[in-house]
Amino acid sequence: MHRSWLLGCLVLSLALTGVPGLIPTHYLSLSDVARLQSALGQPFTDLESSYYSIVGLTKLGSAVPDHDEVCRFLKSQLDPMSLDSLFFAAEASNAISGCEIPVSNETRDILLAAVSEDSTMAQIHRAVSALSSLGLPVASQEVVAALTARIKKEDNVMAITLALATAAKLPQQAELGAILEEIEDLTARLDDLGGLYLQFEEGLEATAMFVSVAYSLSDHVDMEPPLKEDQVIQLVNSIFSKKSWDSLSEACSVALAAAALSNNRFHVPVIVSAQGPATVSHSQPTLQLLITDVMSQPLATANVLVESAYAVASKSLILSQAPFTLNDGVFELNFMSSQPASGYYQFTVAVTGDSRLVANHVELKVKVSTEVAVTNMDLSVVDKDQSIGSKTTRVDYPSKSKTPFTADSHQNFAMSFQLVDTNTGVELTPHQTFVRLHNQKTGQEVVFVAEPDAKNVYKFELDTAERKSEFDSMSGTYTLCLIVGDATLDNPILWTVADVVLKFLDEEAPATIQPKTLYVPKPEIQHLFREPEKKPPTVVSNTFTALILSPLLLLLILWLKLGANISNFSFSPSTILFHAGHAAMLGLMYVYWTHLDMFQTLKYLAIIGGVTFLAGNHMLAQKAVKRTEKN
Amino acid sequence: MSNSVLSVISRFLEEYTTTTPNRLKVVDAYLLYILLTGALQFLYCLLVGTFPFNSFLSGFISCVGCFILAVCLRIQINPQNKGDFLLLNCREPEEGSL
Numbered sequence: 241m242h243r244s245w246l247l248g249c250l251v252l253s254l255a256l257t258g259v260p261g262l263i264p265t266h267y268l269s270l271s272d273v274a275r276l277q278s279a280l281g282q283p284f285t286d287l288e289s290s291y292y293s294i295v296g297l298t299k300l301g302s303a304v305p306d307h308d309e310v311c312r313f314l315k316s317q318l319d320p321m322s323l324d325s326l327f328f329a330a331e332a333s334n335a336i337s338g339c340e341i342p343v344s345n346e347t348r349d350i351l352l353a354a355v356s357e358d359s360t361m362a363q364i365h366r367a368v369s370a371l372s373s374l375g376l377p378v379a380s381q382e383v384v385a386a387l388t389a390r391i392k393k394e395d396n397v398m399a400i401t402l403a404l405a406t407a408a409k410l411p412q413q414a415e416l417g418a419i420l421e422e423i424e425d426l427t428a429r430l431d432d433l434g435g436l437y438l439q440f441e442e443g444l445e446a447t448a449m450f451v452s453v454a455y456s457l458s459d460h461v462d463m464e465p466p467l468k469e470d471q472v473i474q475l476v477n478s479i480f481s482k483k484s485w486d487s488l489s490e491a492c493s494v495a496l497a498a499a500a501l502s503n504n505r506f507h508v509p510v511i512v513s514a515q516g517p518a519t520v521s522h523s524q525p526t527l528q529l530l531i532t533d534v535m536s537q538p539l540a541t542a543n544v545l546v547e548s549a550y551a552v553a554s555k556s557l558i559l560s561q562a563p564f565t566l567n568d569g570v571f572e573l574n575f576m577s578s579q580p581a582s583g584y585y586q587f588t589v590a591v592t593g594d595s596r597l598v599a600n601h602v603e604l605k606v607k608v609s610t611e612v613a614v615t616n617m618d619l620s621v622v623d624k625d626q627s628i629g630s631k632t633t634r635v636d637y638p639s640k641s642k643t644p645f646t647a648d649s650h651q652n653f654a655m656s657f658q659l660v661d662t663n664t665g666v667e668l669t670p671h672q673t674f675v676r677l678h679n680q681k682t683g684q685e686v687v688f689v690a691e692p693d694a695k696n697v698y699k700f701e702l703d704t705a706e707r708k709s710e711f712d713s714m715s716g717t718y719t720l721c722l723i724v725g726d727a728t729l730d731n732p733i734l735w736t737v738a739d740v741v742l743k744f745l746d747e748e749a750p751a752t753i754q755p756k757t758l759y760v761p762k763p764e765i766q767h768l769f770r771e772p773e774k775k776p777p778t779v780v781s782n783t784f785t786a787l788i789l790s791p792l793l794l795l796l797i798l799w800l801k802l803g804a805n806i807s808n809f810s811f812s813p814s815t816i817l818f819h820a821g822h823a824a825m826l827g828l829m830y831v832y833w834t835h836l837d838m839f840q841t842l843k844y845l846a847i848i849g850g851v852t853f854l855a856g857n858h859m860l861a862q863k864a865v866k867r868t869e870k871n
Numbered sequence: 872m873s874n875s876v877l878s879v880i881s882r883f884l885e886e887y888t889t890t891t892p893n894r895l896k897v898v899d900a901y902l903l904y905i906l907l908t909g910a911l912q913f914l915y916c917l918l919v920g921t922f923p924f925n926s927f928l929s930g931f932i933s934c935v936g937c938f939i940l941a942v943c944l945r946i947q948i949n950p951q952n953k954g955d956f957l958l959l960n961c962r963e964p965e966e967g968s969l
Contacts, residue, residue, distance in 0.1 A: 776919045784915045788908055795904035802896050 311339035327366035438474035452496035525576035641738035648743035670726035821852030909934030
């Protein structure tokens with residue numbers, strides 16, 4: 241089942257090559273590598289930490305200080321009877337040159353005895369590693385048999401990873417086919433997080449160990465590991481996303497993974513990063529890229545090419561298939577020679593030169609910035625009815641106009657200018673073009689936006705009467721400033737253009753202008769409970785209650801007049817029961833109104849009603865019998 | 872005009888008191904009581920407002936219900952309708968009783 245799924249994925253991934261796929265978002269920068277080295281280089285106190293430090297540092301390519309001291313430490317801490325101790329010492333001494341651990345027959349026997357089905361996977365791994373590091377012969381068939389048997393019993397990720405690590409230590413001729421398949425199975429057990437990360441739920445150490453072991457085994461048997469390019473990048477993201485490590489073993493596993501990913505025969509993820517911000521301008525016309533592996537080591541053989549460069553705004557193709565030149569370890573391209581207009585450009589960069597490179601198609605956003613100049617700044621005061629011609633004054637940047645302008649409620653103040661690119665002379669429309677009026681006396685500041693018209697000429701008009709609310713009708717001298725800014729401008733402009741005296745009508749002249757307080761506490765909201773409805777005065781309702789009861793009186797009087805009487809009332813039990821039940825029902829009605837809810841009432845009504853009905857039935861039957869008897 | 876109305880009313884009342892049997896008058900008195908009660912409730916609602924609306928509804932509708940049931944009773948015991956209700960009211964009122 242795994243194989244067919246993998247085959248399908250392979251076909252799909254083949255179909256998708258050439259499309260920029262996943263790129264690594266996390267890797268070890270130079271400072272990260274330094275931090276890892278310092279984490280591993282802490283002085284060690286016991287054999288296990290010395291193993292992690294030495295092996296980790298060696299894999300990172302940094303030197304272990306003072307080999308002799310370390311060797312002496314290893315020999316002194318070694319316990320020749322303990323398997324773990326032998327493993328740590330053997331591996332550490334193998335990593336430093338010129339350190340030999342003495343081997344006795346007992347040592348060899350202990351190590352060989354550990355290779356069996358009954359030992360745990362960790363024990364088998366340590367024994368085989370120690371045997372191979374110490375140069376002792378290893379019976380590979382026994383080891384493979386033991387491993388295969390143990391894999392069935394210990395199914396967890398760490399155990400299988402250790403099995404793979406053990407297999408990598410065996411000679412190439414050994415039967416490693418079954419164990420190689422475990423790489424695929426383990427790959428299937430990785431958790432995909434958001435399509436960006438791939439890691440074991442056991443954590444970072446397990447993932448990093450798996451990567452280093454998978455590549456070492458694959459290199460050993462010269463077979464490509466069944467990891468797709470996207471999976472490799474996801475693993476890179478997971479392993480290098482953590483920049484500070486909890487334990488020495490975790491740091492060591494990350495170092496091993498970094499070494500494996502930067503130097504193996506099959507997959508080498510490449511990191512493309514811009515040196516500094518990816519910005520190009522006339523003063524800095526070259527785009528500089530750093531091409532490194534995951535440990536920030538520059539790649540020895542690489543050809544970098546811009547496959548295509550599009551302007552984001554206009555989608556026009558600026559560059560195609562332009563190569564970068566290698567200059568002192570940095571790849572450079574003179575982008576300004578293509579004379580791009582200012583703005584953002586989407587680059588697709590391809591790194592070639594090595595068939596092992598993974599994630600070598602990268603998308604990069606490059607900014608081309610330029611400088612802006614304000615030209616043709618014309619200020620004028622125009623009369624509203626335009627009967628009097630406007631007087632236009634031209635002001636040159638960066639000087640300020642000598643004469644202040646006066647505008648009262650009959651006049652408009654107008655300003656027009658153009659913004660041009662100093663290098664190309666093209667008219668620009670930056671994001672921020674503000675006109676700020678600042679009252680020197682009161683500190684008021686009002687900001688307006690100047691808008692360009694169809695010919696890219698910016699115009700600003702201040703209608704004194706219309707805008708007086710924003711000025712709080714404060715007349716006075718205002719300094720007029722022009723603010724121009726944009727992400728692609730290297731020289732944002734803040735230019736005090738002129739002084740403008742504004743006269744407003746109906747000046748309220750408040751003594752001090754309160755700054756608009758937006759962020760003061762608002763008045764507290766008191767919760768209003770639902771107001772009970774207005775009831776009529778008690779007198780009215782009492783009157784009407786009496787009025788409603790009066791027809792009852794009338795009824796009794798009428799009945800008495802008509803001669804209705806209860807002389808025929810027979811005191812038999814059913815009669816009494818009936819009348820009592822009827823009265824009880826009326827009483828229940830009152831109690832329902834005051835105390836009970838519907839369900840309780842229905843319950844009582846069922847009981848009383850049943851009794852009343854039966855009694856009433858009996859009573860009427862008796863009456864009928866009495867009548868027929870009489871007749 | 873009013874003269875004729877008054878005379879019609881007085882004639883009606885006279886006929887009513889003489890021709891209707893006592894049984895029916897008892898029921899009619901009950902009907903009048905119910906009617907007045909309902910009408911007064913409605914008047915209160917019009918004058919003072921519909922608060923509490925539930926009480927008004929229950930009072931008024933119960934009056935209407937009682938009125939209808941009493942009217943049905945009256946129709947059934949009316950001797951002029953004897954032909955429609957052959958199986959009911961087979962007995963004649965006794966002497967001195969309804």
